[in-house]
Amino acid sequence: MGGPPKAGEDVIALDIAIVVLVGVCVLAAARMLIGPTDADRAVAADLFTFSVLGLIALVGVRSGSVATFDLLLIATLVGFLSGLSLARALTRGRR
């Protein structure tokens, strides 16, 4: 299919980076499953969130789309609220 000109279709580093980030997602999910405390699970969820952010950026470059920068801008604006919510949940709502 003739899409827009793809900037990253001959860039091998993008493929390597996507594979490594998926591996990091798997590691974070494993730590979420076997985490001894709830704090470990919260930290793993934080890393999982940011790995998915990096995957969005890399897949956007890989598919030649510049609209993913908008997605990333919104995700960075609201993404840290997930970490703050997990921190609040760790202390059972107390500050």
Place this chain on the structure above:
Amino acid sequence: MTVWDVVGQVFILAGVVLFAVAGAGLFRFPDVYTRVSAVGTAAGLGIGLIVVGALALQPGLASGIKVLGIVIFQLSTSAVATSAIGRAAYLARSPINRVTFNELTATEPPDEGQDPEMRPGDGTGPAGRPNEG
């Protein structure tokens, strides 16, 4: 392949290496607080490097403005989230792995490196310490 392609790949690989180190740190570090430090570094600098590398692969004025906003917001907010998680872990009495001990007073290392005052508890704060600020 222009010079910007090379620069973009170098930045993206640097950011991905930070993420890989954080993922390894989740399994190599002994307690929550060291894991928080690894994840905080990856979240701030890693996302920034990856996004700057993506901009170098797809240059443009609008994308550059967005990337500037992404880097500023990410550097200023991700540290807040990760440090809040670390503080909440301390308030929830997550165990601290003490890697040092006093040879003059202790005859042997503490049990499994655990600080006896920081056992995993019932979610309340450390003893003798006011919780609510």
